[in-house]
Amino acid sequence: MARMKSSMTMFMMMIMVASMQMHGSMAQTRHVVGDTLGWTIPTGDAYTTWASQQTFNVGDTLFFNFTTGIHNVAEVSQAAYDPCTTANPISITTTGPATITLTTGGAHYYICTVGTHCQIGQKLAINVSATPAAPTTPPPATPTPPPVPTPVSPPTTTPSPAPVPSTTTTPPPTTTPSPSPVGANPPSPTTSGPSPSDRTTPSPPGDTTPPPPSPSTAARSFTVVVPATFLAVALAFFY
Template identity: 50%
Template sequence: MALATAFLILLVAAPAAVYGASHTVGDTNGWTTGVNYTAWTSGKTFTVGDTLVFNYDSSHKVDVVNQADYSSCSSSNSIKSYDNGPTTITLDTAGSNYYICPTPGHCTNGMKLLVNVVAAGTPATPTTPPTTSPTTPATPPTTTPTTPANNGSPPPPPPPPNGAARSSYMNLVGVPLVLATLIALMG
């Protein structure tokens, strides 16, 4: 019985550990000319396990390239090529990932994407700092307000930004599930 319980707990925990966020490249514009992909990545956090969804028509393609080929808009040494959209690419390693459209003239006109990927569990920091700053700095309260609704308890912390939410969820849900599985196996 303990083994069956442990197996059930692992089945429930597995989807939470496997799936990351899905990012549609260029949002509603998709993978096409005339989109500022540097601005699109601004403020976003990309984490190992997330996916990039490239939506494009037959006039475009997606090539995964190295930094030098990204800079020179060359697809002659592409790591991987996709030519039948939509294409979903899983971000499986931390670091810089480079994508270009190899159609002549497209990359040189801005159809290229640099995504900085952080390891799962790494504190979220946006790929590019936001271009605007708040007009007034936020000052934390010096005392914790209490209301009848929270019975004297401090209010819950604000939700974490994009990538950290997933990481916190795994810390709050995944770790206890793994511990419960181990306890069930031992008991």
């Protein structure tokens, strides 16, 4: 149990040290006022030009490099800054060099209250950002999702249709009888045996009377007799 408490204590100490190191990594900027010129009577608008090239944030420090008894640094309001009014400053430091921490955002005004140094140009106006500067860390790269493979469909094979047996029957060849020649007389049917007109009825036995001539025989006889008679009459008429 004691070992666990000791481990927890060590862990908390490590977190505190890491937090202090992180706070130190977000180190505030130390601005040397005027750079190599220091805090003195300038030529022209040297401090205005220097301030325009800086970025001030809450927590930064201003380092005024001057000799004690020759210069001082006083923070004043905007109303006192323009006419270089030295009465009732917000704060004043007479021992040099002096370091002032920027604890609030907004406009800050500093002047030297010795003699007419402010009127000559030993004055500084800056604008402080209310948000402390944070280290710029590039945003993490967004991983690009891998491309989704497109599913490949297998080729579709269409089965060949089964052969359908043919139900069409070929009609047998039609034989057309050749037409008879024009003018040809159809053959007469041949009859075997005597015609009904030539048939004679047999007489019963014992009858001696000759049968009467058949109508066809009488007609043939008449046909033969009539032309002969007509021929005789014609010869008699001429002679």
